[in-house]
Amino acid sequence: MDARVTTELTFDVDAWSAKHLNRIERALERWVTAEVCADVAYGAPMTLIEAMRYAVLDGGKRLRPLLVLAAWEAVRGEAPSADDHEAPLRAACALELIHAYSLVHDDMPCMDNDVLRRGKPTVHVKFGQASALLAGDALQALAFELLTPTQGIPADQQARLCGLLARAAGHSGMVGGQAIDLASVGVPLTEHQLRDMHRLKTGALLQASVCMGAACGNPSAVAQTALQTYGAALGLAFQVVDDILDVTADSATLGKTAGKDASQDKPTYVSILGLARSTAYAQELLAQALAALAQSGLSHTQALQGLAKKVVNRSC
């Protein structure tokens, strides 16, 4: 048995996640506080700051940041120096800010009108709609601010990360998917159309997490393509499982309103494929993701493997 197989057998993704989550939480706490507090002197009002912090801190599984760090570990290989975490950590937090802002706006009365998120009242319930709108807008801008520090990351890396994030977040990515979602309420979709919607709405940002992590290193073209494939399969698998959990889990477990899709007459994988075929499809996507990693030529993909398995086999 060679060393690589041994490592894979003994790799503990929960321990890995716990270690990195700690780092991510501290970074988010720092960047959505220190910078913001400094701005209080310039008059940025506390309500905005509090709403931004409420939307980001103390909640969330941080899947996107973990994917960034896992992808970066995969392309980085051996012997990292102590302080080369700056770019991946900023990329990780930038993605979480985009994700957090999208949830804030998505929960608003004119969108999903949801009152519960991560087990807490949603931002507009707590701070009012106007503050929720502005907090979301400010979080999107802050994501790009995090990616463009005056020092610590080479300029070409900053530009690449900004480009990847902007494309994944906008009309040809996440927001485009949300708009399709909005237009599809009560409209019968084919499986193909549903996949297209989710590839944008959830998939784009998850795939970007993997690509941005990789962009913090210098992956080969083969590795880059493999990671893109992994990210696409994982992104879709995440949504299929989300649809399954919406009908099989309860609100307390999910930390958000369960059964929402069905009650809003939204097309889901379960409504189109049924529960059994949806479950099988999620496993098939997991197999695709793992196969892509196996073909990547990268030897440190244990965290990416473990995260994919966790996403597909999760219960909330």
Place this chain on the structure above:
Amino acid sequence: MDARVTTELTFDVDAWSAKHLNRIERALERWVTAEVCADVAYGAPMTLIEAMRYAVLDGGKRLRPLLVLAAWEAVRGEAPSADDHEAPLRAACALELIHAYSLVHDDMPCMDNDVLRRGKPTVHVKFGQASALLAGDALQALAFELLTPTQGIPADQQARLCGLLARAAGHSGMVGGQAIDLASVGVPLTEHQLRDMHRLKTGALLQASVCMGAACGNPSAVAQTALQTYGAALGLAFQVVDDILDVTADSATLGKTAGKDASQDKPTYVSILGLARSTAYAQELLAQALAALAQSGLSHTQALQGLAKKVVNRSC
């Protein structure tokens, strides 16, 4: 009389603006169409695209884009090559997208609840609140997408432009100012507090326009500081005049609802200083802006001078 003075005397800012407006409109039309149309294949729904285009095209004075191009002309100096417009034109359009998105969100019922903008129904009136929310979100992302093309602008310039835009647009800039504005309805502000609010809400993006235009060239430290001062004075002057016009012009002239600030009990320069002192203050700020240009060491500041005069002496 030397050549420089002659140029200043004969400079026609309206002709200059018309020429550059043409270029700006064509670029916006291209970037909020060509790219977006390409994405239709990926499923981005037409409603989102139409709402984005409606928010951006066929309206607006394009002050921010014009400031970018004027600042770039000032730092570029003589003998531009034919194709070095790429960076300033992208910066110009990115700023306009941020401005346009802020208007879309600002007009929404949970904010100013305005139904008229640039003489047309506001985006949420025309497309519904959810589409307005998403169109605004997508426009912000598209701004950063424009600044990060895969070729045509050096990476360090892309990173610098993204950083300037993110800081001007977010919690320590425009959105921060909007949040203060929101919190100040019915609250008596001092002139100092009012200035702080406007420095963020309107001033940050106007100043960023000047700084981003300058960042497309290589200005000296002296020129950079002078342009920052010019931008700050111009940004504040713009708002003072806006407050004056809110009480002196009618809705048809403004293309938006006149008398809105007073009816919403918002603090303005007119309510704090009175009309006469506000008018004098606007002229004082214009003098500050022009003095900064005179001390910049730059010889091609005619367009910046002309735009400052137009801003202060405008009637709509």
